Amino acid sequence: MSDVHLSRRAMGVLLAAAAAAPRAAEAQPAEGWATTWAASAQGPYPIGNPSAQPNQSFAFPSAPDGAKDQSLRLIIRPTVWGRQARLRFSNAFGTKPLTLDGVHVGLQHGGAAVMPGTNQAVRFGGAGAVTIPPGRDAWSDAVALPFAAEPASPLLAGRKLAVSLHVAGESGPMTWHAKALQTSYATPPGAGARGAEEAEAAFPHPTASWFFLDAVDMMMPAGTPAVVCFGDSITDGTASTMNGDDRWPDVLQRRLHAAFPNRVAVVNAGIGGNQVAGPAEYAPDRPFAGGPASLQRLERDVASLSGVSSFVWLEGINDFSRNGNASVEAVTGGMRRGVAMLRERLPGVRVLGATVVTALGSSSAAHGFAEQDEKRRALNDFIRNGGVFDAVVEFDQAVLDTSTGQLKPEFVPESTTGGPGDKLHPNRAGYVAMASAIDPALLLPALARR
Known part of the structure; x- marks a missing residue:
């Protein structure tokens, strides 16, 4: 009788749950993907402008061969958290198919160690591996994040993910983002798939760059806004603190999180050395340290991301350097076309122009001269008054x-290695001042009115 009684009781619970299921489903808010982190792919390693880069010859002895049967553990900081994530891997500048397997994602414990019990396997179309053709990218399946069961928990804010991947065989030229300003880790070549391991011993080699991974989405309440900060090294964070997350987009994200906890994603789409008008062509066999010109990368680095609601464009100083030598008209024309393209691709997107900061007196050989500053001021007049x-x-x-006419003196000494600074890139204090100058109501007027 006891067994029968328990069975009937269990059946009653199940029937009650089944009856309640439609109501529970109706009560659940709609959800959708929002990009929580990104790193714009800029070229084949080692073409680029990394900061504080350790010696890479032990991890990657041959740039043409790239990674060889080895694992990477990339450390990233989500700007919003959800219960599920998906990851995008890029072979944009590869010259041969890239096969990845053994992909895992977990909470970083410290260094290359993963917090015990958090490492989750990632799949692609239900399979444990994916092959990405040259010039293409691939999204993973959704992966549950049990440690993010309460995404709005203040204990998750600022925590970092460890994304591990194994390059099967030989990658060839590696698509990368040079200036991570974040330490990630690699195994020696030939070490095999080690991403499932929580310990750090298999990942002895540090790198200050990100490879292959170029975007991470979180499943969020529908309409979660993503703000994309787009530009050159000043957005990428040159002269900010290594591992300090104090680029101006980082500081902006923390300001927005304080006002709207876990409700606004902020994505950094800066590339050190990037230009609006140049180079005219870009290909793996014709690379440029600053990556493709803005108009050549807006689709991949902005429009293809999830939930983009606002876009902040800070760029132009490199166009006017001795490396660019562009006219003001070329840059303003490029900005007009870029904004028009974004509005066509992302109806309703809010587009903000950021005035370009001074480089007058810079110690960089390519910057700091009077003609550059005259062009910069003309571009700023266009940004303020051009109606774009x-x-x-x-x-x-x-x-x-x-x-x-130069940077304020307190914003000059660089924060990455403690050097004197170059009067081109603001330091940590400068980036805090820049982010503090942004009125959240300009970015997110609907959210700010609530």
């Missing part, structure tokens, strides 16, 4: 020493 942007972010005023 929905709003303007006044970065120039935030960091300018009006008595000299």
Whole structure:
């Protein structure tokens, strides 16, 4: 009788749950993907502008061969958290098919170690491996993140993910983002698939760059906005603190999180050395340290991301350097075309123009001369008064020493290695001042009104 009683009781519970299921489903808010992190693919390793890069010859002895039967553990910081994630891997600048397997994602414990019990296997179309043709990318399947069962928990804010992957065979030229300003890790060549391991011993070699991984999405409440910060090294974070997450987009994200916890993603789409108008052509066999020109990468690095609602464009100083020598008209024309393309691809997107900060007096051989500054000021006049942007972010005023026309002295000494600075890239204090100059209501007027 006891067994019968328990069976009937269990059946009653199941029937009650079944009856409630439709109501529970109806009560669940709609969800969708929002990009929580990205790193714009800029070229084949080692072409680029890394900062504080350790010696890479032990991890990658041959750039043409790339990674060889080895694992990478890439450390990234999500800007919003969900219960599920998906990852995008890029072979944009590869010259041969790239096969990845043994992909895992877990919470970083410290260094290359993963927090015990958090490492989750990642699959692709139900399979444990994916082969990505040259010039293409691939999204993973959704992967559950049990450690993010409460995504809005303040204990998750600022935590980092360890994304591990194994390059099966030989990758050839590696698609990378040079200036991560974040330490990630690699096994020696030939070490095989080690991503399932939680310990760090298999990953002895540090790198200050990200390879192959170029975007991560989180499953979020529908309509979760993603703000894309687009530009060159000043957005990428040159002269900010290594592993400090204090680029101006990072500081902006923390400001938004304080106001709207776990409700706004902020994505960094900066590339050190990037230009609006150049280079005219870009290919794996014709690389450029600053990556493809803006208009050549807007689709991949902005429009193809999930949930993009706002876009902040800070760029132009490299166009006017001795490496660019572009006219003001070439840059303003490029910006007009870029904004038009984004509005066509992302109806309703809010586009903000950021005034370009001074490089006058820079110690960089390519920057700091009077003609560059004249062009910069003309571009800023266009950004403020050209009628192209929905709003303007006044970065120039935030960091300018009006008595000299240069960066304020306290924003010059660089924060990455403690060097003297180059009067081109603001330091950590400068990036804080820049992010503090952004009115959240300009980025997210609907959210700010709530």
